[in-house]
Amino acid sequence: MPDADGASGEAGDVARAQGRSAASRVFLALIAAVVVLALLTAGLLLLESQRAARAEAERVTQAVAQTLAHSPDVVAGVAADEPTALLQPLAEDVMADARIDFVTIMDTSGIRITHRDVDEIGKHYIGTMPASATALTEEFAGTLGPSIRTIVPIEDDGELVGWVSAGVTIGSITASALPRILVAVAVAAALVVAGYIGAVLARRATRRVTGDLPAGAVRDTLASAESMRTLGDALRAQTHEHGNRMHTAVALIELGRSDEAVELLTESASQSQVLVDQVAARTQGDPTVGALLLGKAAQARERGIAWSADIHPDAPRSLLPPIDAVAVVGNLIDNALDAAATGPEPRWVRLSMTPAAHQALVLVVSDSGDGVPPDLRERIFERGFSTKQADVAGRGVGLALARAVIEDIGGTLDLDEGSPTTFRAVLPSGRPE
Missing domain, CATH: 3.30.450.20 (PAS domain)
Known part of the structure; x- marks a missing residue:
C-alpha cells in the first residue's frame, strides 16, 4: 500500500494537473487587481502633477x-x-x-x-x-x-x-513636478504592499476552506453537496408520502374498508407510474434525474402544490454528469416550489424536457409564484443574492451554481420575460466546439 506521503504527492499531482488551486487563483486575482489599481492611481497622480505644474507656470509667467x-x-x-x-x-x-x-x-x-x-x-x-x-x-x-x-x-x-x-x-516644469512624481510612486508602492498583504491573508482564508483544490474541484464539490441535499429532500418527501398512505391503508383495512384501501393504494401507484412511464420512455434518459423527479413530485404533493411533468420521449441526455444534472434540475425545481408555496392560489409547478436543434435538451421549469421584479432579473443569478429569508441555509447559491454548471458545458440558463415565472435551460448533448 502507498504511504501517506505518496498519497499526498499523488493528490498534489492531480491538483497540479487540474490547474491552480482556488486559493492561488484568489491570490493572483487580487494581486492583478491591486497592481492595476496602483498603476491607475499613479498615472492619475502623475497627470495631475503635470497639470498642476503647467498651471503654476502659466500663472507665474502671466504675473511677471x-x-x-x-x-x-x-x-x-x-x-x-x-x-x-x-x-x-x-x-x-x-x-x-x-x-x-x-x-x-x-x-x-x-x-x-x-x-x-x-x-x-x-x-x-x-x-x-x-x-x-x-x-x-x-x-x-x-x-x-x-x-x-x-x-x-x-x-x-x-x-x-x-x-x-x-x-x-x-x-x-518637469523638474518642479519631480517631488509630486515621487509622491505618486510612493502611493502606488504603498497600494501594492497593502494589496499584497491583503492577497496573502485572503489566500490563507481561502485555503482553510478549500485546501489545495482547484477552482473546478471546489465547484464540483459544491454541486455534489447540492445534489445530495436535493436528493435527500426528495427521498424524504417520497418516503413520508408513502408512509402516510400505507398507514392510512392499514387503518382502512383494520376498519374493514378494504375496498377504499385498495383504491387509495391504486391511486398512489397510478400517480407515480405516469411519471415513471415518461422517464422510462426516454431513449437517452438519465435514471438519476428520473429518480429525482419522482421525489420532487412527492415533495410538491406534500406542500399542496400541483405538479406536472412533460418529458418528451426523444429528449436527449445532456453533457452534464449525474451529480451536476441533479444539482441543476433540483435547484430549479426547489426554486419553483418555494416560489409557488408563497404565491397565490392555485399553486402549481410545471416541468418539461424537450429536444431542440443541434442535439440540445431544453429544460423548462415554470411556477405560479409572484414572479421576479424586473430590477432583480439578473441579480438572482449572482452568488450570494436571494429574495428568500436570509437565515435559510444555502440561499443565494442554487441559481448561481446552476448557471455556472450549465455554462461550463456551453449551455444557457435564462429567465423568460412575462408571466408565469419560467426558467429556461438549453443543454447541449454533443461536445461543445
Missing part, C-alpha cells in the same frame, strides 16, 4: 509679464537711447528673484532689447506676436527649447511702445 509691462522703469527704459543698458540688469534680477527661465523685452517690431543669452539681443523674438495690443500665453519652442511663455504689450498713455515676454521651459 504683467508686472514688468506696467512698471514705469520698463516703460521709460524702452524709450531710452540705450534701452539694453537700462533693462538687461532689471531683467536679470527679475529672472533670479522670480525663478523663471527668461524675460525678454522687445520694441514694437519684436526686436529683443533684453535676453537671457546676450548674444540673442538685437535679434527678432521667436514666438507669436499678437496682432493687437493684447496679452497671450502659449507653449512655443524658442532658443531655450519648448517653454510656457506669456507676452504682454507695454503701453505709454495707451500707445504701444514695446512688448515683454516671460517664460518657463518645459524642462523646468
Whole structure:
C-alpha cells in the first residue's frame, strides 16, 4: 500500500494537473487587481502633477509679464537711447528673484532689447506676436527649447511702445513636478504592499476552506453537496408520502374498508407510474434525474402544490454528469416550489424536457409564484443574492451554481420575460466546439 506521503504527492499531482488551486487563483486575482489599481492611481497622480505644474507656470509667467509691462522703469527704459543698458540688469534680477527661465523685452517690431543669452539681443523674438495690443500665453519652442511663455504689450498713455515676454521651459516644469512624481510612486508602492498583504491573508482564508483544490474541484464539490441535499429532500418527501398512505391503508383495512384501501393504494401507484412511464420512455434518459423527479413530485404533493411533468420521449441526455444534472434540475425545481408555496392560489409547478436543434435538451421549469421584479432579473443569478429569508441555509447559491454548471458545458440558463415565472435551460448533448 502507498504511504501517506505518496498519497499526498499523488493528490498534489492531480491538483497540479487540474490547474491552480482556488486559493492561488484568489491570490493572483487580487494581486492583478491591486497592481492595476496602483498603476491607475499613479498615472492619475502623475497627470495631475503635470497639470498642476503647467498651471503654476502659466500663472507665474502671466504675473511677471504683467508686472514688468506696467512698471514705469520698463516703460521709460524702452524709450531710452540705450534701452539694453537700462533693462538687461532689471531683467536679470527679475529672472533670479522670480525663478523663471527668461524675460525678454522687445520694441514694437519684436526686436529683443533684453535676453537671457546676450548674444540673442538685437535679434527678432521667436514666438507669436499678437496682432493687437493684447496679452497671450502659449507653449512655443524658442532658443531655450519648448517653454510656457506669456507676452504682454507695454503701453505709454495707451500707445504701444514695446512688448515683454516671460517664460518657463518645459524642462523646468518637469523638474518642479519631480517631488509630486515621487509622491505618486510612493502611493502606488504603498497600494501594492497593502494589496499584497491583503492577497496573502485572503489566500490563507481561502485555503482553510478549500485546501489545495482547484477552482473546478471546489465547484464540483459544491454541486455534489447540492445534489445530495436535493436528493435527500426528495427521498424524504417520497418516503413520508408513502408512509402516510400505507398507514392510512392499514387503518382502512383494520376498519374493514378494504375496498377504499385498495383504491387509495391504486391511486398512489397510478400517480407515480405516469411519471415513471415518461422517464422510462426516454431513449437517452438519465435514471438519476428520473429518480429525482419522482421525489420532487412527492415533495410538491406534500406542500399542496400541483405538479406536472412533460418529458418528451426523444429528449436527449445532456453533457452534464449525474451529480451536476441533479444539482441543476433540483435547484430549479426547489426554486419553483418555494416560489409557488408563497404565491397565490392555485399553486402549481410545471416541468418539461424537450429536444431542440443541434442535439440540445431544453429544460423548462415554470411556477405560479409572484414572479421576479424586473430590477432583480439578473441579480438572482449572482452568488450570494436571494429574495428568500436570509437565515435559510444555502440561499443565494442554487441559481448561481446552476448557471455556472450549465455554462461550463456551453449551455444557457435564462429567465423568460412575462408571466408565469419560467426558467429556461438549453443543454447541449454533443461536445461543445
